[in-house]
Amino acid sequence: MTTVHRETHRTHRIGWLRAAVLGANDGIISTASLILGVAAANASHASILVAGGAGLMAGAMSMAAGEYVSVSSQADTERADIERERLELAHNESHERAELAAIYVSRGLDRDLAGQVADQLMAHDALxxxxxxxxxxSEVLNARPVQAAMTSAATFAAGAVLPLATALLAPPGALAWWVAAASLVFLAALGALAARTGGASLVVGTARVAFWGALAMGVTAGVGALFHAGAGV
Structure with a gap:
């Protein structure tokens, strides 16, 4: 008897990988940007840390809620489509069989073989x-709201801790430079890890994440500096 080797593909990771990368990336960028913006407005070291901590908590909860609502909407749509398909199978099975066979013909099977495949699959589990x-x-790609919400919240918090810890340890006079430099290193590492896990280009993955992170931090720091300049007028 031949043993069938079950392969593991990268698409099996797409659900948790997307939520994990999005959460950690957002945690680093938003918290670092918030810290830099407040620092550029000439706030005290204690105020910067409070702002960063508040940003961590608010961001983690926001990510969890947003991801849950978004993925729940996707799950609702999937359930509605499956229920509609269930009714169609109950009322017009022959049409559904022809529809399934036509799909297999469009994928390259000849008409007779496509019909046989459709018959066997519908006999096994038509829905x-x-x-x-x-x-x-499919079971691999279907929506999982709770998993996505928990992953996003946890990874956001893990990402946000990095610039916040840097701000805590950095010399007050050079805090902005320390946070900016460390955050770019963290983002580059995250981009490389995500690219490696997903089988993408390391250079492209790293550069993409670092570029957008640098842009976000630069814009936020600029806004903070403008508020400080306006307050001094």
Whole structure:
């Protein structure tokens, strides 16, 4: 008897990887940008740390809530489509069988073989076959709101801790430079890790994350400096 080797593909990681990268990236960028903006407005060291800590908590909760609502909406749509497909199978099975066979013909099977495949798959689990091949909903890629929310919140907090810890340890006179430099290093490392995990280009992944992080921090620091200049007029 031949043993079938079950392969693991990178698409199996796409759900948690997307939420993890988005959360950590947002945690680093938003917290570092907030710290730099407040620092540029000439706030005290204690005020900068309070702002960074508040940003960490608010951002983690916002990420969790936003991700949960977003992915729940996706899950609701998937359930509605599956229920509609269930009704169509109950009322017009022959049409659904022809529809499934046509999908396989469009993928390269001849008409007779496509019909046989459709018959066998529908006999095994008609709803699962239509959900997968007609709707594009599979067990690997379907929406998981709680998982996405918890992953986003945890990774946001983990990312936000890095610039906040840097601000805590940095000399007050050079805090902005320390936070900016350290955050770019953290972002570059995150981009490289995400690219490696997802099988993408390390250079492109690293450069993309670092560029947008630098832009966000630069703009926020500029706004903080403008507020400080305006307050001094």
């Amino acid at each position: 699962a076959a239509h959900a997968r091949d007609e709707l594009g909903i």
